[in-house]
Amino acid sequence: MSEPNAQKAFPVSWEQLHRDTRALTWRLTAGERKYKAIVCITRGGLVPALIVARELNIRLIDTICIASYHDYKEQGDSQIMKGIGPELAALAADGGSEILLIDDLVDTGKTARIVRDMLPKAHFATVYAKPMGRPLVDTFVTEVSQDTWIYFPWDMGLSFVPPIVS
Numbered sequence: 001m002s003e004p005n006a007q008k009a010f011p012v013s014w015e016q017l018h019r020d021t022r023a024l025t026w027r028l029t030a031g032e033r034k035y036k037a038i039v040c041i042t043r044g045g046l047v048p049a050l051i052v053a054r055e056l057n058i059r060l061i062d063t064i065c066i067a068s069y070h071d072y073k074e075q076g077d078s079q080i081m082k083g084i085g086p087e088l089a090a091l092a093a094d095g096g097s098e099i100l101l102i103d104d105l106v107d108t109g110k111t112a113r114i115v116r117d118m119l120p121k122a123h124f125a126t127v128y129a130k131p132m133g134r135p136l137v138d139t140f141v142t143e144v145s146q147d148t149w150i151y152f153p154w155d156m157g158l159s160f161v162p163p164i165v166s
């Protein structure tokens, strides 16, 4: 995130994520392109990839395992722990024109740049986008400002909320 001190919160429930990811899939079906495989960027891309795979009836799914936010909200060096597997070598050979790359969001675009370099012809889709990363995404659903932190349902739990007026 470019402005770590100026933060707005954008909490996303499971239902909203499901709805937004279905909306992403509808956008993906609007184009002519057909995909033979999904490559999701773990871990955040796993849940959207499940939903898109179900909607597009794609069963060939691989992962690229990258971590860059080691401490909460603090970006460090990107660690690539796994690239695409040998089963997808033939599909990746032309740069991935029949591969759909999925992540939950783009923020600074650092992760997106790494996967785009690996598969330059793949279609890159995310559910959410921030302005710095947006030019690197082919299809997304909702844009939030750069100083917004998106809270995903797997990172949250039910807790007491103090009344507005006390």
Ligand SMILES: O=P(O)(O)OC[C@H]1O[C@H](OP(=O)(O)OP(=O)(O)O)[C@H](O)[C@@H]1O
Pocket: 001, 041, 042, 043, 044, 045, 066, 067, 068, 069, 070, 075, 103, 104, 105, 106, 107, 108, 109, 110, 111, 112, 133
């Ligand atoms: O555009 P960027 O600034 O690179 O940020 C976006 C990436 O950051 C998050 O992943 P993270 O590295 O936190 O790992 P995770 O998916 O395992 O939570 C998110 O899931 C994206 O992959």
Ligand SMILES: O=c1[nH]c(=O)c2nc[nH]c2[nH]1
Pocket: 001, 069, 105, 106, 107, 148, 149, 150, 151, 152, 155
């Ligand atoms: O849960 C998250 N929310 C975000 O807004 C974000 N940006 C990068 N990585 C992120 N992870």
Ligand SMILES: [Mg+2]
Pocket: 041, 042, 043, 044, 045, 066, 103, 111
């Ligand atoms: Mg991630």
